[in-house]
Amino acid sequence: MVSNYARPPHKTKAATLTTQSRRGAKAKSQDAVRIVANSYCLRNYAVGYTGGTPHRLCLRDETAVWIVPVLLTSSGYGVVGEVGVLAIDEATHEVVGATPRNDVKAAGARLAKEKRDVLDAAFRRARTV
DSSP, X not given: XXXXXXXXXXXXXXXXXXXXXXXXXXXXXXXXXXXXXXHHHHHHTOTTEEEOOOEEEEOTXXXXXXXXXXXXXXXXXXXXXXXXXXXXXXXXXXXXXXXXXXHHHHHHHHHHHHTHHHHHHHHHHHHHX
């Protein structure tokens, strides 16, 4: 008996490998961007600030940048919240824009104050483990 349903196109091994290699290349690029972002945060902001998940942004002139949120973190609690952003050139992996240090530190202080009780409780739990 012949089925009336169309079969999905058969993927060749080469097509599957190409798709996997593109995914692998994107993951490697994101890893490189994360390293740049974390290094920048450590050198320019302070311990406790780190880069979040990069997002690719295509610009009108057909160049692209990675937009990376700057996150305030706390041991025992994890990510407290977003306090700024970085823009990293896709081709050169240079930071081409960033939230100013004073703005990041002020946003971090506000977040820490807002979540003080939760952060203190998490810190106390982490110390007793």
